[in-house]
Amino acid sequence: MKNKEIKIYLVSPRGFCAGVDRAIEIVKKTIKKYGTPVYVRHEIVHNKHVVENLKKIGAIFVDELNEIEDKSRPVIFSAHGVPKSIPKEASKLNMEYIDATCPLVSKVHREAENLNKKGFHILLIGHKNHPEVIGTMGQLPENEIDLIQTVEDAENYKEQNKDLAFVTQTTLSVDDTKNTITALKKKFPNIKEPAKEDICYATTNRQSAVKSIANKCDIFFVIGSRNSSNSLRLVEVASQSGCKYSELIHADSKIPVNKIKECQTIGISSGASAPEILVQNFINELKKTFIVKIKEVEIIKENIIFKTPGKLN
Template sequence: MEQKIVNVFLASPRGFCAGVDRAVEIVKKTINKFGSPVYVRHEIVHNKFVVENLRSQGAIFIDELSEIKNKSRPVIFSAHGVPKKVIDEAKLNNIIYIDATCPLVTKVHREAEALAKEEFNIIFIGHRNHPEVIGTMGQIDEKFISLVENKKDVENYSPKINNNKFAYITQTTLSLDDTLEIISVLKKKYPSIKEPIKSDICYATTNRQEAVKKIAKKCDLFLIIGSRSSSNSQRLVEVAKKFGCKESILMHSDQKLPIEKIKNSNNIGVTSGASAPEILVENLIKEIKSIINIRVEEVITSVEKVSFKLPTMLIK
């Protein structure tokens, strides 16, 4: 009996974005320049494979600067950004620091600062306790900024400053569609609310979600490679489910391959979050190939040509 061939639709763009590329390169170049060890505050990006690889090259990952045993060693701040008090602490202790914050996150930081200067009530759409949210809220006095996670939070929101000036900003890795729903409720409540000139949701988050939307409806199973702590990867799972593939699974480091589901599928979608390296996609395809006959088709919805400059101190 002839064995069936299963279609594997490979979403493109997928995987590393320019901000992640830059952050990983910053760690490698810092090790090259200063020798090991170098400290990294928090996971440089949300991916276990990437973190372990950098650890093997001489990076030591810490949660707080107080854990740095040798203050003469440099510390790198993760791509998610840090509150201003962390930078102040590094300066106070004369610690050399290299900021690997994604430039698109830095853009949101500057927006928050500018709005606070004009004394706006800033409504920040994001996920509580995510490092990017902690970093952004830590740029300004807390009296200017409030976090909302959903439409209900908007309904329950009351301003901290009584001046009728409202503005919103967003975390860069949110679901485009969910955020638009929250924004529409905000605009209904505050018709004159000031919005960012250009969307805060990053190009890579948007592109990866659009690529998933394109193929989700024809897939019986969608496998998304990414970490449980990766906001943009979690959003890809939600988008795949919302746009037609109910059986969407986050393939994090502890997730076993769903062999029976793969065998029972005719069409499988595959993508990876912005902090997942391409080798993990290649390994997943190999694993699927060892179970069934497959035909791989890459579905390209856009081509990314963005790159970000490295900090000057690492170029010299």
């Protein structure tokens, strides 16, 4: 029998951003235009549910272009962006490619490239091995760009012969990044910064929404994948903003029922690559054990849409 009542603060904006919507739409439109199969290099966005659904309609996911058996089929590059060498490799292989890189990631690519052309050595603030970071580092020759992951990296960075400029990954923690930038500016007062912040609107809004309510929640759940940078940052933001316990709910998670039994208020959000159906499934699971009261907390309405490439329309 259900006798424990819990209050859920369901925050928004949450879930899909314009870049993720566009990337998924690109796969669907490519299948519609070219038939099946179409290849996708890397997870189009970091979500298993999304990837499995696209597999069902004819997408084949590969890690590298040389795994593609039928090179006459088109290949799509993921929303995270790719190093410059990848479209070059596709052209060499005579493959047709469609680039689903989010326009806000492309903006960072162009920024890094332009600053480098003007003579700056580039520092990229981001997380090693994330596909977006690999893509951005790959816009420039290796000796023209270095990765800064932490405040310590910034403090220990050895000056180059060139003037320095920095860009950032789009899905970082707004607050942690501020600290890294402050450390860089302290050590290199003349470092050039991007004209407009690189952390994207979707990351900023989702973090602000979590921040606005975290201290009222006994526990905070973020629906998203383990390899989703912006989902992981939301979990951190919830605990840094006053919620004692926050947890990522991913494809293999078990609902921590006993922990929830000790709580009155629960916060829920989802990463930019997590479909809303996963949030609703999670709430439906909670309803099996608890009497659930939901309060929507919306801090801002998003109405950004990115167009898909003209050749697919």
